[in-house]
Amino acid sequence: MPPQGPAAETPEDAHDPSLIASLMRQQAALSMRVGVVFLVLILGLPLATHFAPDLTQKPVFGFPLSWFVLGILFYPLTWALSAYFVNATERLEADEAEVMRAEQRAR
């Protein structure tokens, strides 16, 4: 809590900074988890085409695998990651809001 100010007048002052720090930590951890999965996928594809060219030329639905993954499959993949993230982050915020309200009531 900021030392200055006699009473908790604005809502910002009414909370322990450690609570918001913990919310940020959890949010950042979630974002990073999803981000790392995405980076592994997007940087892994060129690695795969470089080190296993035969595999990535195998036909899938009439396309070479590499073309199919990059030209078509990648978009739905990122939609799934985004949808997961949006839901998870909203759940996290709802939980955190609950904790904060409980803390407010306790005062």
Added chain:
Amino acid sequence: MNQWIPVAMVALVVAVTIGLGIYTTRISRTAGDFFVAGRTVNVFWNASAISGEYLSAASFMGVAGLVMRFGYDVIWYPVGYATGYLFLLLFIAGPLRRFGAYTIPDFAEGRFESRLFRKIAVTFVLFIGLFYTMPQMKGAGVAMNSILGTPFWVGVVLVGAVISFNVALGGMKGITFVQAFQYWLKMFAIAAPVFVLMAVFGTYDQFVSRAQKDPSGYPVYQRDVERRFKAGDTLTLPAVGPYRVLFVTDTYLKSIKAAQPAKPGETSLKSTDFVVTPLENRTAEGPDGPYNVLFWGSGTAAEFNPSQLRPDDPTRLTSAKLEFDRPATLRFLAGSPAAGTVKNGAWVNPFGGLTNKHGYPLLYTFSLIISLVFGTAGLPHILVRFYTNPDGRAARRTTLWVMVLIGVFYMFPAVWGAMGRFLLPELYANSRTDAVVIELPGALGGVSGAIWRGVTAAGAFAAFMSTFSGLLVSMSSAMAHDIYGTILRPGCTPEQRMRAFKISAVGVGALATVLGLASESWDIAMLVGWAFAIAAASYFPLLLLGAWWRGLTATGAATGMVVGGLASLGAIVATMMIDKKVLAWNPDPIVRTLMEQPAIWGVPFTLLLMWTISLATRSQIPPDVDTMMLRLHAPEELGMSKNYIAEG
């Protein structure tokens, strides 16, 4: 009559754009409407509008043309453009909206309480905006020219005038509806013709696998193709034969050479090695007296066969390179392999002509991915739209839908590229692959061909107009809100700022039009590359650390942004100067790769600068940083978010 159908459809799109613009003046009244559309745009409209703004001329025409030209490697562009929004979603969308400003420079000043930083941030907004504007303008001029045959300036002035009018009239709120409409138009225009074309000519996978099954072959002309050459033009024929040509006019060649020069120990080829039909040597008068040229009379035909560079190695075929001495018209006969493109194998497989040009394809690809993904998350004219959401939660949901809307769109340019390669290979010969989206529907023939050409032409115009309107709003906001309303006249009223917005819209619109007129001969793709490189190495690190690290200081952030952004820009500009031979320097290929695609070192370099300098200037951390962080991250329902700018 048929050529008037596309004209009518383009005219209709322009008219609807103007009409919607006039209509929205009724609902766009306050300063908040002008800068952030009153912060009331719902998820559907906002996602459509952001997508409409994002899908520019480069996305609508350019990506298809580049896929046609370079093949697989280019698909990284649409994938990067679309998936960059994931990083925006993960790290930036929610906190940025909760901050509740009007412009990105507001964030720079408000987060760090530094006026100087606003000035720096504003400069970056204007630079990135202008770099990004010119391709739209050039696209408008070129497309108008190919549809209507009007001079280059007509399309530029038309788009410049219409959009400046719209933005001055309706601001952010006005263009939101126009851009949303334009998204759906573009989506229809890129997708619907593809299904019609596939029904007639074969499916997407058939075109791609055709290339895969014949890796050493080339696409073949479907019909006779006529092409005009100027004196001094060169033409490289493919390394498979036979290549059959009819000389429509009398044709004088300065030389026929092997496209690849002979290595030591190899026999170099003479012009006669390539030619099987009559050819005579003539003398012509040059500035230094008479000299020899090779001559065919009009109406003669020739068949060029590739020659073996080294007789004992039958695989070492080489193609011929023709250099024209005078203007001439040639007809390439149907069935000949297409000139001006690479072999099917290099086109369809990874690490072809684009990423492998300096010999480090993996490094090039990685750096390209980083530049696109982080650049997208740092483009100010996209970021500013996040303030139009009602709250942080809506900002995230909007981003999710934007990824779906643009992801569906971005599946299609590659289809155009693959079909164009085999159906319209004549575009390779004069490097006109950019026109594939406009030209290919013509292959359907007759009235239906003309209608579908009209649809794609209308889509292209929607692309120039919606992207330019977004850029113009972001630049006008920077001028009216950041420069006039905050730096020059801090105490001015919202009404004065709104008037400043209108004046800025007209002024910046006029400036962009003038720059657009000058862009006809510029290498425009470079400018978008600059915009992405600066955004990735400046705004993205600023927003990432600014939203998540309380220890970031104004000095650290500003130094990182300026030094890091300029380092990346400098590397790209130097590359361009080497390409144009202005700079006589031949760096190591690995250095060359890193200069052309600087993001792989540029982004970490900026982050590192921001981190170390912030640690060294720890005393500058604003005292209320915890309150700031609370506002950026606390869920709305707790009532802790407070708009940085409350009015409107």
